[in-house]
Amino acid sequence: AAKPKLWYFHGRGRMESIRWLLAAAGVEFEEEFLETREQYEKLQKDGRLLFGQVPLVEIDGMELTQTRAILSYLAAKYNLHGKDPKETVRIDMYADGTLDLMLMVALAAFKPPEEKEESLALVVKKAKTRYFPVFEKILKDHGEDFLVGNKFSWADIQLLEAILMVEELDGSVLCDFPLLKEFKTRISNIPTIKKFLQPGSQRKPPPDSHYVEAVRNVLQL
Numbered sequence: 001a002a003k004p005k006l007w008y009f010h011g012r013g014r015m016e017s018i019r020w021l022l023a024a025a026g027v028e029f030e031e032e033f034l035e036t037r038e039q040y041e042k043l044q045k046d047g048r049l050l051f052g053q054v055p056l057v058e059i060d061g062m063e064l065t066q067t068r069a070i071l072s073y074l075a076a077k078y079n080l081h082g083k084d085p086k087e088t089v090r091i092d093m094y095a096d097g098t099l100d101l102m103l104m105v106a107l108a109a110f111k112p113p114e115e116k117e118e119s120l121a122l123v124v125k126k127a128k129t130r131y132f133p134v135f136e137k138i139l140k141d142h143g144e145d146f147l148v149g150n151k152f153s154w155a156d157i158q159l160l161e162a163i164l165m166v167e168e169l170d171g172s173v174l175c176d177f178p179l180l181k182e183f184k185t186r187i188s189n190i191p192t193i194k195k196f197l198q199p200g201s202q203r204k205p206p207p208d209s210h211y212v213e214a215v216r217n218v219l220q221l
């Protein structure tokens with residue numbers, strides 16, 4: 001079968017969690033990077049963007065947009081979405097929490113410097129006071145290696161991505177979360193994720209001014 005093809009900017013944004021899920025599932029994918037307004041307008045003109053937005057993922061003969069829908073489809077397709085509706089809704093809840101936190105980081109990149117610093121400080125505060133305490137408690141109460149059931153799921157991938165993203169902002173953020181520290185080591189050592197964390201993978205770097213300029217240029221923000 002053809003490899004999935006991802007259409008987005010050359011940066012994390014909303015597409016990074018999709019890259020993480022595919023990589024963790026051991027699925028090779030291709031990428032088309034939007035650098036010009038013309039590329040974006042052609043996708044729109046060709047009717048490939050349902051609401052005129054990216055991420056766009058071509059997979060299984062479909063053209064998928066809406067990040068959450070894509071992630072949910074991929075999680076189900078690669079058996080990372082729980083064994084029944086009760087497990088799946090927990091995975092969805094945990095994943096949505098990490099997506100909320102990571103979107104704050106993605107959007108902060110587009111703010112003026114002083115606002116950006118304030119936003120990123122708020123991300124670290126929210127991680128420490130809202131999100132990470134929740135996941136630490138889940139791991140403690142659940143007493144398993146993974147967040148849901150005793151099986152690796154999409155929620156575990158999202159949490160690792162979020163932990164690493166917040167650690168880029170504050171390297172000591174896990175000092176009060178011993179179970180999250182162990183979780184980070186455990187999940188980072190899963191072979192497909194270990195490979196994705198090596199240099200040269202399709203994992204994208206933190207947003208920089210070039211990425212922000214490219215997005216502004218393409219979207220005419």
Ligand SMILES: CCCCC[C@H]1O[C@@H](O)C[C@@H]1SC[C@H](NC(=O)CC[C@H](N)C(=O)O)C(=O)NCC(=O)O
Pocket residue numbers: 013014052053054055065066067068103106107110215219221
């Ligand atoms: C000022 C904020 C700029 C954000 C730029 C991008 O970084 C991301 O975090 C958000 C966007 S991604 C690009 C943006 N896509 C979305 O907002 C998708 C939202 C959708 N609900 C999803 O989850 O996929 C886009 O195509 N916009 C064109 C436009 O709506 O006309």
